[in-house]
Amino acid sequence: MTEVPARHQRMGEQVREGLTVGGRYYVQGLLGKGGLGEVWEALDGNLRRPVAIKFVTGVMLYPDDAGRFAREARTLAALNHDSVVTVHDAGTIDHDGHALPYVVMELLNGLTWETAQVDSVIKAGARLAGALAYIHAAKIVHRDIKPANIMICTDGRTMLMDFGIARDDKSLTRTATTTGKVFGTPAYMAPEQFQGSAATPASDVYALGLILVEKLTGQRAPASHLTGGARNAIPKHLMSLLARMTSHIPQDRPSAAECALQLRAPATPSVSAPPKRRTLTDVTDVTDVTDASFHTEVLTSAKPVIALFYAKWDGPSRQIVPSLEAIASEYGNQIEIVKIDIDRNQKNAAKYCVMAVPTLNVYVDGEVAKTIVGAKPKVALLHELRDFLDS
Structure with a gap:
């Protein structure tokens, strides 16, 4: 999470411990804060279970983000996958006379993949590829695949989060808008996004491939650019797959479904020897x-x-x-x-x-x-x- 302007911080003061949201969610503690939003832990008073509530605290500074946030809630609510965070509820609360949107989600226990360790990078990658295959089949492109949006849970799950800039294939926009605002995280963007092209499922596959290369080798680079010890850190039977995933040509990249299949496949002699x-x-x-x-x-x-x-x-x-x-x-x-x-x-x-x-x-x-x-x-x-x- 990053530091936010003082004005933005003042706007977020309405979201505080002890606040009741929607007549049933009792805000208990701040989990994280970003430039445009905050995530709080809360208790669902009706079902007596912990939940997470995400607020767009920057709605006054960036009015367009209210609509984007509403799309995120609708996008997530339509999905049902073991590696995609579940949405329980959504709505708005009064914020100094303005509507402050919120979405209620399952509370995940764990750490993001920025710092979390996993038993197997390949298994985690297979789960994420399966999640991407699922959302791509639903005609949705995530557009911001990065370690900070991946939760490694204590119960063993690998969860894809933050669909705030996701788009369905009928509403894909260019990476850079006319206002100069960039959608996505540059460190994990596919080359075509830097060229101003619309993100596609192949862009998500590129970002996942870059993450897997980084987690396996310690270097954030396309697999074909690796040399020496970094190249040797990648299992031989997966080098070709990761090279295709991180190809600069979108048409050369495999589908997320193919990635999931190959990442799950064992390194059999018929493949690797x-x-x-x-x-x-x-x-x-x-x-x-x-x-x-x-x-x-x-x-x-x-x-x-x-x-x-x-x-x-x-x-x-x-x-x-x-x-x-x-x-x-x-x-x-x-x-x-x-x-x-x-x-x-x-x-x-x-x-x-x-x-x-x-x-x-x-x-x-x-x-x-x-x-x-x-x-x-x-x-x-x-x-x-x-x-x-x-x-």
């Missing part, structure tokens, strides 16, 4: 190289080799070949490309762990250093390949 070394006898139906030249051009090549396992009838295989040739050119032709037709032989496909076509194996010094399964959009497959080549 390379297959066993291939020998010449493992190879059949080779095109563009002969059986004899495969050993020379792939297994003993001085350059990394991208082997494309494809089927003649497969449309995506044909689409990806020009892109692979472009990648080879981008890297100064320091890599080779070999196309291997698995045809319709499922037994042959199984030898290479080819579960979908196209599938890429990257061979380095005769070993399979990377397998990229093609059961994903072409742009995602190529992005994952570039990430590996850059690592």
Whole structure:
């Protein structure tokens, strides 16, 4: 929480310990104060349970925030998810002759992720990604994902809070308004928001990816910008995901639902460990190289080799070949490309762990250093390949 102007502080004096709100909520103690609002602990006299009440104490200085606050209450009231704070009630109280809005929420016990420790950053990230998938499905963009808006509760829950600048997809506004007011927290904003574009679900995914990178490495930077020890602090099976989440291109980022799925997936050998070394006898139906030249051009090549396992009838295989040739050119032709037709032989496909076509194996010094399964959009497959080549 930040310091607020003296005038603002005077306006907040009406909110005090002992105040009764809505005829049933007895204000007991201040939990936190920000530039535009205060959160107080209170007792619900009807149900005899503790609650949290949020007031917009800056309503006189910033009248537009009253409407924004009302939208927050309506937004939260419509949501029902284990990782989204629950709204119980909303209304207004008289504040020096003006209506002071408030919203009553469940009282969360814990610390924000600015200081709180978690047993597993990945598990916390999966819960948050699940919450984002839920609100995105409801056509809502949060627009201010940051550690201060994430509560790590003592009961084990990870909660997404503060929907004060959330928007549904019909009312998304630009990051900077004509008055110069910025929506969101610059440290966790996606690049497109700095360029004045409207926030989208991909912007929320970027912010979450940045938080996960920061919590895993201690550095707040896109995963593709990490080097050395910081890069090694990220589980290998999640490097590609975090690189995509923090891509500067919104279209390259995965959906929150995909993030949740991959963050929950265990680091199985099929994902994180390379297959066993291939020998010449493992190879059949080779095109563009002969059986004899495969050993020379792939297994003993001085350059990394991208082997494309494809089927003649497969449309995506044909689409990806020009892109692979472009990648080879981008890297100064320091890599080779070999196309291997698995045809319709499922037994042959199984030898290479080819579960979908196209599938890429990257061979380095005769070993399979990377397998990229093609059961994903072409742009995602190529992005994952570039990430590996850059690592």
